[in-house]
Amino acid sequence: MQIDFILNENKCCIEVAPDEMLADALRKIGMLSIRQGCDTSCCGLCSVWLERSPVLSCTIPAFRVHGKKVTTIEGVQTEAEKFARILAAEGAEQCGFCSPGFIMTVLAMKNELQNPSDEAIQHYLAGNLCRCTGYMGQMRAVKTYLEVTAS
Amino acid sequence: MKWVGKSVPKIDGVAIATGKPLYTEDMVVSGTLTVKLLRSPHAFARIKTIDTVAARALPGVECILTYQDVPKVRFTTAGQSFPEPSPYDRLILDEWVRYVGDEVAIVAAVDEKTAIAAMNLIRVEYEVLEPVLDLATAIDHVSIVHPEHDVHCNVPIGLDKNRNIASAYTVEHGDIEGELAQCDVVVEETYRTQAQAQAMMETFRTFTQLDHAGRLVVISSTQIPFHVRRQLARALQIPSTRIRVIKPRIGGGFGAKQTGVAEMYAAIVTLKTGKPAKIVYGRKETFIASNSRHATELTVRMGATRDGIIRVIDIQGLSDTGAYGEHAPTVFFVIGDKTLPLYNKTKAVRFGGHAVYTNKQPGGALRGYGATQGTFVQESTVNKLAEALGMDPIELRLKNLIQEGETSLYYRGKKIGSSSLHRCIARGKELIGWNEKFPRIEKNGKVRAVGMAVTMQGSGIANIDTASAEIRLGDDGNYLLLVGSTDMGTGSDTILLQMAAEVMNTSMDRFAIHAADTDVSPFDPGSYASSTTYVTGMAVKKAAEELRGKIIAAAAQTLAVPATELDFDGDRCYHGPTGSEISVPQIAVNSVVGPNLQQLSGYATFGSPISPPPYMAGFAEVEVDKATGKVILLDYVAVVDCGTVVNPNLARVQTEGGIVQGIGMALFEEVQYDSRGTLQSSSFMTYKIPGRQDIGQIRVEFIESHEPTGPFGAKSIGEVVINTPPPAIAAAVYNAVGVRITDLPITPEKIFMGMQSAQGKPES
Numbered sequence: 001m002q003i004d005f006i007l008n009e010n011k012c013c014i015e016v017a018p019d020e021m022l023a024d025a026l027r028k029i030g031m032l033s034i035r036q037g038c039d040t041s042c043c044g045l046c047s048v049w050l051e052r053s054p055v056l057s058c059t060i061p062a063f064r065v066h067g068k069k070v071t072t073i074e075g076v077q078t079e080a081e082k083f084a085r086i087l088a089a090e091g092a093e094q095c096g097f098c099s100p101g102f103i104m105t106v107l108a109m110k111n112e113l114q115n116p117s118d119e120a121i122q123h124y125l126a127g128n129l130c131r132c133t134g135y136m137g138q139m140r141a142v143k144t145y146l147e148v149t150a151s
Numbered sequence: 152m153k154w155v156g157k158s159v160p161k162i163d164g165v166a167i168a169t170g171k172p173l174y175t176e177d178m179v180v181s182g183t184l185t186v187k188l189l190r191s192p193h194a195f196a197r198i199k200t201i202d203t204v205a206a207r208a209l210p211g212v213e214c215i216l217t218y219q220d221v222p223k224v225r226f227t228t229a230g231q232s233f234p235e236p237s238p239y240d241r242l243i244l245d246e247w248v249r250y251v252g253d254e255v256a257i258v259a260a261v262d263e264k265t266a267i268a269a270m271n272l273i274r275v276e277y278e279v280l281e282p283v284l285d286l287a288t289a290i291d292h293v294s295i296v297h298p299e300h301d302v303h304c305n306v307p308i309g310l311d312k313n314r315n316i317a318s319a320y321t322v323e324h325g326d327i328e329g330e331l332a333q334c335d336v337v338v339e340e341t342y343r344t345q346a347q348a349q350a351m352m353e354t355f356r357t358f359t360q361l362d363h364a365g366r367l368v369v370i371s372s373t374q375i376p377f378h379v380r381r382q383l384a385r386a387l388q389i390p391s392t393r394i395r396v397i398k399p400r401i402g403g404g405f406g407a408k409q410t411g412v413a414e415m416y417a418a419i420v421t422l423k424t425g426k427p428a429k430i431v432y433g434r435k436e437t438f439i440a441s442n443s444r445h446a447t448e449l450t451v452r453m454g455a456t457r458d459g460i461i462r463v464i465d466i467q468g469l470s471d472t473g474a475y476g477e478h479a480p481t482v483f484f485v486i487g488d489k490t491l492p493l494y495n496k497t498k499a500v501r502f503g504g505h506a507v508y509t510n511k512q513p514g515g516a517l518r519g520y521g522a523t524q525g526t527f528v529q530e531s532t533v534n535k536l537a538e539a540l541g542m543d544p545i546e547l548r549l550k551n552l553i554q555e556g557e558t559s560l561y562y563r564g565k566k567i568g569s570s571s572l573h574r575c576i577a578r579g580k581e582l583i584g585w586n587e588k589f590p591r592i593e594k595n596g597k598v599r600a601v602g603m604a605v606t607m608q609g610s611g612i613a614n615i616d617t618a619s620a621e622i623r624l625g626d627d628g629n630y631l632l633l634v635g636s637t638d639m640g641t642g643s644d645t646i647l648l649q650m651a652a653e654v655m656n657t658s659m660d661r662f663a664i665h666a667a668d669t670d671v672s673p674f675d676p677g678s679y680a681s682s683t684t685y686v687t688g689m690a691v692k693k694a695a696e697e698l699r700g701k702i703i704a705a706a707a708q709t710l711a712v713p714a715t716e717l718d719f720d721g722d723r724c725y726h727g728p729t730g731s732e733i734s735v736p737q738i739a740v741n742s743v744v745g746p747n748l749q750q751l752s753g754y755a756t757f758g759s760p761i762s763p764p765p766y767m768a769g770f771a772e773v774e775v776d777k778a779t780g781k782v783i784l785l786d787y788v789a790v791v792d793c794g795t796v797v798n799p800n801l802a803r804v805q806t807e808g809g810i811v812q813g814i815g816m817a818l819f820e821e822v823q824y825d826s827r828g829t830l831q832s833s834s835f836m837t838y839k840i841p842g843r844q845d846i847g848q849i850r851v852e853f854i855e856s857h858e859p860t861g862p863f864g865a866k867s868i869g870e871v872v873i874n875t876p877p878p879a880i881a882a883a884v885y886n887a888v889g890v891r892i893t894d895l896p897i898t899p900e901k902i903f904m905g906m907q908s909a910q911g912k913p914e915s
Contacts, residue, residue: 032177035174072170074170081165091798095167095400095401095402097353097403098402100170103168122844129352130352131808131812132403134846
């Protein structure tokens, strides 16, 4: 079936199978930042925005985004890079495989929450697993990023 | 120093974090076949018939391979230098299937859907056999996991396949029983450590194609490109000159990718069809059909004098290598080798036992590699001994631990290198507030307690790990560093550049680095065994020193002055007495333009006869809910001696990440099977790795020592950091509620059951 949606601010018209998930459909059209780390919707690696909210693209049938707005990290490179530099300055990207999904969630959180507490940050980001860093460095980077962008 | 000791961000950090296409799956070209593997539903069976006719007839199917279609030469997939100590007990496909998930058929089709549909059309008739599912009953079990006649090994490892023994090992110094009889206090305990999954975020994946010369190009998420090349040459029975293995960016490894898991399946499809092929494991496949930490059952006896001098340590037991023997002898060996030397006032030490075959997923390498299991059992026993002696466990350790320049019975007179372990313990004690909190504080029905453990690891494998590095001075006066180590996210490419830039006294952006590609890179075993900083690092340092010497010599010749009178500031060579100078770019041009020249490069190979241990002292503070047995980890303090800290930020994150994996092993993670041998914990829903809300505060400090044999005084950091959480948290739980958990992980159920029993131990 054919779907029309807005991908990273551009009109996009693609053919998808009825059982095709958004993650696979996006990778097929070159959104190679989309990575998958589980088969069970629990790692957060494939996070993208549907409208303005982070969603797991591995679990959303592609046809569901018909008429909607999808944003991947390819569409928010300037802001993603701003945070990625802070993350890398902490050494907290490590293998980087979970980073695009993590960054999409962090950027969404920044839009959504005003001056979040540590607890609120951890709660918001709880769905993004990381096996390398032990999360501490990610937290330091998130707090620095929120500070830097607040002023 | 200009670069060593600086928190330089990783050179690839921003690119990988912002989603650039740099990993294996991102390299796949259009027209690539998708490879899927039909896996055994039985823990142990012999294939009677396989009918692939219907599957082959499906449009879009390119290739279906069964055990009848693969070379009959056994090999090992363990990533180890030749001759590998792991048994040659594998074929690409075998008529025997030895665990639930073992490969039965390889299917390649134009897309994933077709491949799966074809897989479902394959009909297999099995002769189902009784599986060996418990390591404790594996030896002399009625079933023999490897009944075939051509299992063999390169080196004697005590393989006795008819008894399901993959490897036997014993080392003994002194008279164990005699010395135990003289000890005032003897404690004994039996422990079980679980199989743990590496659970790196990027699952196994490989992309293969033929190049312009018909050579097999293997792009793979691997820690061991050179070992994979050798494995493929043997498994596929083609010359290694026909194979090129390239490692792009990797999404974590933790040892999982120190075994050649997926490469051979894509490779054989490309060889048979001539077409590009990719294989991408799902998470379930990764959980059930790759490798995990070897489960162990170990009994420790420890004897001491009344005043707390440890005289005897005896560790005996079993390790479960599952269906194949990858890393079986070496992981077992490390259990003793990276624990027993710590306590060097002993008069008798012994370590021994067997790695046994069972019909489970194979064991493999996982950060710590036996030392993690050994640390849990030894440190838990030291904590128990301290209680029996009525002594503070820190005091007991300080009395008994090896110090810089000392040796131990276990190391047969070999002196250990640098150590700040005693200072690490003192600092950690202060940070955690041991004096105020040990053993417990009860307030308002809640109990908080502390526990601690120490550990050591190695830095590379002594006398085996040997790495080479090359640095070329390019025609533009800049440098290219070539290494074969495999940065899997640790930042090793970055820290190796820091070292090279340090020696060349210049900025890091004058360098490019290339790693790792078997056609291009100098030989390196790959990144495992905590080897990269120490072994590859030293090779890089020596290569840089050689190049620096050549640059100065070339300048001396051009300027017609003695080399000893030249100063090299990274940009130029300057002769003080005459004021003459020549720039590095000019030296570069002089070495590449004109007749009778030789381009300047430094090339060095380094292997060490020793493996200097890094150390860590770990301290846990927990809160235990007495009504439910639930443990909350409030605080974890780590004080680490990795020698010189080459990059403080990267070392810190390595430490934090390793601790959290250790916390996972301590509290949550366990590879579990049902009674028929089917792995149950096959997703992140059933195999819990720590999330960000599961851990409390983690505090890391370094106390540097200076390792004279390491680059700039450095040792290793990668593995040592995972070892302390299981024993430290177990000790804290014991101090909180008096329940001694000897069977990991430490679950609320076990604690609760232990609190109900008079022995303070859950019924097993």
